[in-house]
Amino acid sequence: MKERLEFLKGPGGLRAAAYFGLKLLTRIDVFRIVWIFAQSSKPLMLPSGWRYLSLYTGEALSNLSSDIIERAADQCGSNPKQLLGRGGSLHLLLAGDSLVAQLSIERGPTCRIDSPPLYLRMAETDAFLSYLYTWPEYRRQGAAQRLIAATVSDLSTRNVHRIIAHIRATNVPSLAAFEHTDWKTGAMMICTLRGRLLMAPGATSAGLTFRSAI
Numbered sequence: 001m002k003e004r005l006e007f008l009k010g011p012g013g014l015r016a017a018a019y020f021g022l023k024l025l026t027r028i029d030v031f032r033i034v035w036i037f038a039q040s041s042k043p044l045m046l047p048s049g050w051r052y053l054s055l056y057t058g059e060a061l062s063n064l065s066s067d068i069i070e071r072a073a074d075q076c077g078s079n080p081k082q083l084l085g086r087g088g089s090l091h092l093l094l095a096g097d098s099l100v101a102q103l104s105i106e107r108g109p110t111c112r113i114d115s116p117p118l119y120l121r122m123a124e125t126d127a128f129l130s131y132l133y134t135w136p137e138y139r140r141q142g143a144a145q146r147l148i149a150a151t152v153s154d155l156s157t158r159n160v161h162r163i164i165a166h167i168r169a170t171n172v173p174s175l176a177a178f179e180h181t182d183w184k185t186g187a188m189m190i191c192t193l194r195g196r197l198l199m200a201p202g203a204t205s206a207g208l209t210f211r212s213a214i
């Protein structure tokens with residue numbers, strides 16, 4: 001209860017509460033489609049002992065301990081090896097041997113989104129960010145914001161022009177993490193609670209096509 005009240009007081013908390021009410025009344029889920037143009041950022045400032053790691057190849061993955069790979073796999077939807085095998089990448093913040101936060105990147109022009117179940121068509125130089133996750137003991141320390149900023153900077157050196165993500169309109173911490181790192185809301189997506197896409201206003205003009213996978 002205390003956590004929920006804190007959510008309400010947080011940035012965007014009341015707006016998120018309104019979307020939550022809408023969800024209860026209409027049985028629809030609203031997502032924000034946000035993006036940022038890839039650019040190198042100022043040097044990453046990390047708390048002592050933390051490091052940022054980006055993994056693009058199976059070889060890079062094999063340098064990590066199997067324990068870290070297993071923990072990361074729990075939060076990245078598919079096996080990290082498969083993600084890298086289809087051209088994606090895994091981005092991690094580590095504190096010693098502990099995982100602090102992680103996210104996955106899929107490269108354009110098409111990718112599968114797990115929740116809600118969708119296919120996304122985008123430009124070849126677009127990338128899709130998903131599975132942003134901060135391990136509970138490291139939350140509210142700026143980990144998500146730092147990881148997002150480091151990843152945007154890293155992708156700018158790899159022929160990625162724009163990075164896209166979707167965020168449930170009720171997810172206050174996630175909305176705040178993207179807003180604080182200068183992502184812009186470019187479109188919305190409206191789905192049934194079972195995940196069927198109803199409409200995606202603003203998507204077509206942004207060069208994005210979402211298609212239900214159910």
Ligand SMILES: CC(C)(COP(=O)(O)OP(=O)(O)OC[C@H]1O[C@@H](n2cnc3c(N)ncnc32)[C@H](O)[C@@H]1OP(=O)(O)O)[C@@H](O)C(=O)NCCC(=O)NCCS
Nearest residue numbers: 007010132133134139140141142143144145173174176177
């Ligand atoms: C969303 C998530 C990744 C944020 O991770 P985090 O490392 O705690 O985020 P940050 O510390 O960078 O904080 C981001 C901002 O969100 C807001 N925020 C974070 N937690 C909050 C909470 N419990 N209540 C209200 N606002 C909150 C704050 O504005 C915070 O910045 P501040 O602490 O400087 O004010 C994390 O909560 C998480 O893993 N949640 C579960 C998975 C998830 O929802 N992923 C996102 C899918 S799109």
